[in-house]
Amino acid sequence: MSFDTVIMVDWSGGRDRGATPKKDAIWTCIARDGAAEAPLYHRNRQVAETWLRDTLAAELAADRRTLVAFDLCFAYPAGFAAQLTGSDDPLALWDWFADRVIDTPDANNRFTLAGQINALFPGTGPFWGNGRPGHDVDHLPRKGRDRTGHGLPEHRATDRAAPGAFSPWQLSGAGAVGGQVIMGLPTLARLRHHFGPDLSVWPFQSPDTSIVLAESYFSLLPARLLTDHPIRDAAQVSLYARAFSALTDAEWRTVLAVDPTPEGWVLGLGHAALLQKAANPVLTPPPLRNDCFAMPQGAHWTPVDQALAHLQSHLSSVTGTEDIALAHAAGRILAAPVTAARSHPPHANAAVDGYAFAGPLPEGSHTLPLHPGRAAAGQPFAGTVPPGHAIRIFTGANIPAGTDTVVLQEDTTAGAAHIALHGPLKQRANARRAGEDLTAGEAVLPARHRLTPADLATLAACGTAQVTVHRPLRVGVLSTGDELRAPGDPATDGQIYDANRAMLLADIARWGHQPIDLGIAPDDRPTLRGILDAAAARCDAILTSGGASAGDEDHMSALLQGTGTLALWRIAMKPGRPLALGLWADTPVFGLPGNPVAAQVCALIFAHPALALLAGANWPTPQGYRLPAAFTKSKKPGRREFLRARITDGAVEVFPSEGSGRVSGLSWATGLVDLPDDAARITPGTPVTYIPFTSFGL
Template sequence: MPHLPRKGRARADHGLPEFRATDRAAPGAFSPWQLSGAGAVGGQVIMGLPTLSRLRHHFGQALSVWPFQPPDRPIVLAESYFSLLASAHLTDHAIRDAAQVSLYARAFSNLTPGGWDSLLAVDPTPEGWVLGLGQATLLQEAAMPDLTPPPLRNDCFAMPQGAHWTPVDEALAHLRTNLTAVTGTEEIPLLQAAGRILATPVTANRSHPPYANAAVDGYAFAGPLSTGAHTLPLHPGRAAAGSPFAGTVPPGHAIRILTGANIPDGTDTVVLQEDTAASATHIALHGPLKRGANARRAGEDMQAGDDILPARHRLTPADLATLAACGTGTVAVHRLLRVGVLSTGDELRAPGGTAAPGQIFDANRAMLLADVARWGHQPVDLGIAPDDRQRLGKILDDAASRCDAILTSGGASAGDEDHMSALLQGTGSLALWRIAMKPGRPLALGLWQGKPVFGLPGNPVAAQVCALIFAHPALAVLAGADWPAPQGFTVPAAFTKSKKAGRREYLRARLTDGAAVVFASEGSGRVSGLSWATGLVALPDAAAEIAPGTSVTYLPFGSFGL
C-alpha cells in the first residue's frame, strides 16, 4: 500500500485524517494507521477483532457496541485505554498491565449509577470513543481504595509508669511510636498539590528525558571524532525542541540541531555551534570529540516505572516540577489535618478589645493558629473557653465534630482551675506528662470523642516551645507525614550560663557573627523574646557550664517549619 508508509509524515492522499478525534484527545495515543506496519498495538487489535466478532455472534441482540449503539443491552462492548489511570496507586500487582486492568476493574465496580450516566453520555460517532476519556478524575476517585485510617488507641499517650519526670527524648519517642495518621485521602491535580502529603508512592509515568536530546545548539552526527580537522556534509532539515527530525541522517553527515531537540536517527553526538565553521552545505570542526558529547541520554534523570517519591512525603515546589516532568497529572494525598486551637481561662480577652484589671489579652491563640497554618494544616479557631467545666466540655464536643486534632493552652496541670486535665481524666485517656524541660513542664494529652487533644501550658513562651518540640512532629504524623526531626547546628555560645542536671532547657536565641546569643530573660511570660529570637538553643539534660566559645546546639525556627 504505497500511500500508507510507516512514517506518518509521508502518508497522504488516502482521504482520512491521521488521528481520530479520540486519539487527539488522549495524550500519547497512537495513530490507527500504525496498523499498516508492524507493532504490538497492531497485533493486539488484529487478534482482538476476531474475538469481538465471536462475542457478537454468540450473544447476538444481548450485546451492544458503545457509542455506536445505546448502552441499553445486558452486555456493552466499549473501547478503553487502561493508561488513563495512574497505576502507581495500586500495589497489588508487580506487572504494570495487570495493575492497570485491576485498577480499572475497581473503578468500574465502584461507580454509582450517576457516575455511569456521566461516563456514557457521549454522542454516537462514526469514529468511536474511549470510555472514560476526559473523565479520569471521576474514574480515579472511584478507583481509590478506602484509606480512612483507624482511630487512635485510647492509650496512645499513656507513658510507662514509675517516673515522675519524663525526659524529652522519652516523650518524643513515645509519640513517634504510638501516633498514626488520622486523615483520609483524596486525589487532586498536581498543580494544587504543593505542601500536601503523599498517601501513596509515586512512580514515573514517563522517562525523563523521554528521548535522547541535545544539550546545546549545534550540529548532530554519529561520533566519535578523532583528533584533527574534520569536514562533514550537512543533511537537509533541522531538529528543534517540539519539532523532531523525522528522517535518518546518513553516515558521515551532520544536521542542524537546537537545544532540547531529540537526537535524530543516525546520530548520537552534538558539537557546539561555536566550535564549528558552517556553510550552507558543510561544517568544519576540530576533534577529538567523544561519542555522546553534548547529548543527554533518554531516561538519564528518571526511568518510566522508577519510584520517584515515597508515601508520607510532603510535596515541595521542586517535587511538583519533578513529578510534572515524568508525566504525573494527579496525586493521591492525605486530606488536610484540621487542627482546632482553643485558649482557656477567665482572665483572657480577645486582642484589640478592652481588658479590665486582672485580665490579659490572649496571645497564644493567634500564635498557635499561625503555627498550624505554617505547618501545612487547616487551622480551626475555637475561641476562648471560660473556667467552666461544663461549658468547656460542650466546646470540646463541637471541636471534635469539626477537627481531627485539638491544641489547647492553659488548664493543663492539676490545679483547681485546670479543667482541661480534669475533663480528659474523665475520658480515661488522660496522660498528664510532667516533662523534664524548661520552659513548659506540664503537658496534658488525651482523646476527646476519639480526637487527640494536646493541652499546652498557658504561658506564651512555654506554649510555643511545647508546640515546637511536641505538637509540630505529632501533628505531622497525624496528618500522614513522616516524623520531622528538627535539624540542629553546633555553634559557639556567646553567653554564660550554669545549668543544673535533670531537665533539658530551651533558650530563645539568635545567631550573631556565627555565635548563639540568648534573650536577656528566661521568663516564660516574656513573649517579646519569641519575636526577638530566630531559634532555640537546646541545653542537654545533664549539668553544663556554658561560657563564650562553648559548643551548643542551635535549632533555627525554620527547622520547625516556621
C-alpha cells in the same frame, strides 16, 4: 449488570519474551470487589491464550460473571471490514484474521499479511511500518506519510474521543498498536467460539452473558494512580482491574450504555471521573484509639525522647484525601506515591546550539557535509540524517534519527554546505539521554511527602497534572483562663492579654495546617465543655493553653479526665513540664502550659511533629547544629532544657532570663539551645546543640 470478576489484559504483538518478566509483554490481572491479585506475566500469546481459556472456564464453573478487557482495538475504521469480508460485522473480521494469521512463539506473519491486505485497497496503505530493518514487504510502506489514496479514515470515532490514541494502521515504531490488533483478533475469535453462547462481545452484542469481552485503553486514568511496580504494564493491569471491579451495578449500567457501531467503543471512555473514584476512593481514616496518649510512666517524670517516641508510634493520619490540580498543590501532603507519567526528557535532546551527527570523532580535523533541514525545540527533524553528515540543531531539540552527538557551534566553522571541526569528540557529547532525569513509571515522590515549589516543577516535567493529597488538617486553638483578654479589649491590673493564641495560630499556619480560632474560654467547666463540643465538630485536632496541670482551676485536665482518655504527662524538661493530652469526641486535644514561652517550646517540641503525623506527613525531626557557646551555665541532671538563643559572630548566646513569662525572649531568639538530660557545665567555647526555628517549620 455488574461483574464478579474483572480480568485486564495488556496484549503484545511481539515474539516470545522469555521466562523473566519484561515490559512490552503480555500481562494480566484478576480483581474482585476493588481488590486486585498480583499481576501475571505471560511470555507469549500461546501461553496467554491457554491461561485465559482455562481461567474463564474456572470462573464459569464457579458461576462468577466475568469481564475480560483487552488493550487492543476490537474493530477498524469504517469500511475496512466490508472490503475484506463483504460485511461491516467486526466479528466476521475476527474470523477472517483467525483463518490467515500464522503465529508461533518465535515468528508470525503480521507484516506480510498487512502487505497482502494493502494490496486489496486502492492507492498505498492503509497499513504502514515494518520493524525488520533491511527486509522490505510488498505493498507495505515504511513511513505513514508514504500512504495515499487507500480511502480509509485514520482513526475510529472512539479513537478520536480518546486523547493520545494511536492509529490501528501503524505496525512499528513508538506507539504502534497495529501489530497488537492483528495478533490479538485471532485469539479473541477462538475464545468466542470456544465458549459459544456463554460469551458476548461488548458493544457489538448485549453484555448479559457469563463472559463479556471488551476493549480497553490504558490512558483513561492519571498515571499517578499507578502502583510502584517496577514494570509499568503490570501496574496498569492492576490499576484498571481494581477500578472496573469496584464499580457498582448502577455504575456499570452507565458505563455500558453505548450505542453499538461497527467501529466499537473503548470501555470506560467518557467516565474517567467515575473510574478514578472507584480506583482511588476518598478514605477517612479510623479515629485514634482512646489509649493513644496513655504512657506507662515507670517514673514520676517522663524524658522528652520517650514522650516523643510514644507520640510517633501511637499517632496516625486523621484526614481524608482529595485529588487536586498540581498548580494548587504546593504545601500539601501526598496521600499516594507519584510515578512519572512520562520520561524526562521524553526524547534524547541537544544540550547546546550546534550540529548533530553520529559520533564519535577521532582526533584531528574533520569536514562534514550538512544535511538539509534543522532541529529546534518543539520542532523536531522528521527525517533521518545520512551517515557522515551533520545537521543544524538548537538547545533542547530532539536528536534526529541517524545522529547521537552534538558539537558546540562555537567549535565549528560553518559554510553553506559543510562544517569543519576538530576532534576528538566523544560519542553522545552534548546530548542528553531520554529519561536521564526521570523514566516513565519511575517513582518520583513518596506518600507522606509535603510538596514544595520545586516538587511541582519535577512533577510537571514528567507530565503529572493531578495529585492525591490529604485534606488540610484543621487545628483549633483555644486559650483558657478568666484572667485573659483579647488584645485591644479593656483590661484591669489583674488581667493579661492573650499572647498564646496569636502565636499558636501563626505556628499552625506556617506548618501548613488550617488554623481555627476558638477564642478564649473562661474557667467554667460547662462553658468549656460546650466550646470543646463545637470545636470537635469542626476541627481535626485542638491545641489549648492553660489549665493543663492538676490543680483545682485546671479545668481542661479535669474535663479530659471525664472522657477516660486523659494522659497527664509530666515531662522532664524546662520550660514546660505539664502536658494534658486526651480525646474529645475522638478529636485529639493537646493541653499546653499557660506561660507563653513554655507553650511555644512545647508546641515546637511536641505539637509540631504530632500534628504532622495527624496531617498524613512523615514525622519531622528538627535539624540541630553543634556550635560554640557564648554563655556560662551550670545545669543539673534529670531534665532536658531548651533555652532561647541566637547566633552572634558564630557563637550561640542565650536570652538573659529563663523565665517562662518573658515572652519578649521569643522575639529576641532565632532558635533554641538543646541541653541534654545529663548534668552539664557550659562555659564560652563549649560545643552546644543549636536548633534554629526554621528547623521547626517557622
